[in-house]
Amino acid sequence: MRTAVIGLGLIGGSLLRALARAGHDVVGFDADPPTRELARAAGHRVADSVSAAVEGADVTALAVPLPVLPQVLTDLAGQNGLVTDVTSVKGPVRELIAAHGVRGFVGGHPMAGKETSGFAASDPDLFAGCAWVLCLEPHETDLGDWLTLAGLFTVLGARVVPVTSAEHDTAVARISHVPHLFASALAAQLAGDPLSAALAAGSFRDGTRVAASRAELTAAMCGGNAGAVHRELRRLIGDLEEFADRLESPDPVAALVPPLAAAGDLRRAWPPAPGEPETIKAEVDPLLELGRSGGWVTAVHDGEVVALRPESGRKLS
Known part of the structure; x- marks a missing residue:
């Protein structure tokens, strides 16, 4: 699959590296010339403009800060491939996408990161085991587009979580x-x-x-x-x-024990142990129910997905 990554900081750079390692034809771009040179020195294809990077791309991932997104969306004019993002807030991105008339968009957010930033801190293993939100808006998100991205990111080792932008x-x-x-x-x-x-x-x-x-x-x-x-x-x-x-x-000691004990129980139970794998229909309602239960997708097949959910949230058959 031909992919493009716009923005080569920690998340974008890690995605570039992970996609390349997985065998995808991937090209990157960053507005910062030294960052572009750093990525090239690491052996990656890097374009000199957004338009050059996304030309012919099947999937374009936008890994730029929210304030920069409007300009990047303007630069995407005429791009016909699938578009996703990694921004940590989804409602405002959804509004920007609608305002710019971008079609084929699925909002995303990998819950991965470090306190360090920049391409130098990027890591192709950053997404292994991480929760990667892919927004699924009823009557808005194309299910086929959603499944394409879910398949792409699960192969990178991510746990894809289907929710709406407001829930996220x-x-x-x-x-x-x-x-x-x-x-x-x-x-x-x-x-x-x-x-x-x-x-x-x-x-x-x-x-x-x-x-x-x-x-x-x-x-x-x-x-x-x-x-x-x-x-x-x-x-x-x-x-x-x-x-x-x-x-x-x-008696402040006695008064503090109940809320501290309750919080301690919650923390010790996190992260929840997953139940057994289950297969569910690749349809909007079952997928959203999975996400709301704390579950995630681990693989995508024709018409179905393989899913896990927390043991306490598993449905008993």
């Missing part, structure tokens, strides 16, 4: 975007406090890892999903305020 944006606000903001707030506690910096150890390191991400990327991610992030951030603040209230109780 709420979930990632809760488990990705708000944690980035929380990590930044924790890291900021070191300002003007050398003693705390000297004493900080494992819990601080683990809780602040993503605060080392590029500020521009985190801001674009959270700002692009502002509505859902605001709701989930307020929910988290409410939970923290409840802890504060429990600390003021006559």
Whole structure:
């Protein structure tokens, strides 16, 4: 399959490398000339423009930040292949796609990354075992297009999760975007406090890892999903305020144990163990039900997909 990857940072560069290793005819492009040269030096075909990269492509993956996407979509005018993206927020991308009249689009988001960025940090194994959201909008997404991409990404080792863009944006606000903001707030506690910096150890390191991400990327991610992030951030603040209230109780130790124990049980049970493989029809409703149950697609066959879902969420036959 002829593929094009636009944007060769951590995710785009990793996708370029993974597709090439899987035997696909892949060409990349990045607006940054040194990045293009770095990718060429690694042995990859790299074009000098978006239009040159996507010419004749069966699939084009857009791996650029949300603020850059409008210009790239303009450059795609006349491209007839299937288009997907890796942006961490899906609602605004869906709106941009509609505004630019792009056909054959399936929104995507691989839940993979590092605190480092750029092509130098890219890794063809980055997607092995990761959850890769592919948005499936009823009465909008072409099922054949969706299955083509699901087949492509499962071969790279990803777990393809079918959900709508709205469901995706709420979930990632809760488990990705708000944690980035929380990590930044924790890291900021070191300002003007050398003693705390000297004493900080494992819990601080683990809780602040993503605060080392590029500020521009985190801001674009959270700002692009502002509505859902605001709701989930307020929910988290409410939970923290409840802890504060429990600390003021006559017996704060006893008051803290129940919510801490409940959270500990949830954390120890994550990630959930998968059940046995099952085969489901490659239709919109069964696929969305699979995603909503926490399940994912592992392989695509004619008219069917092989799926796994968490043991607790498996349907009993």
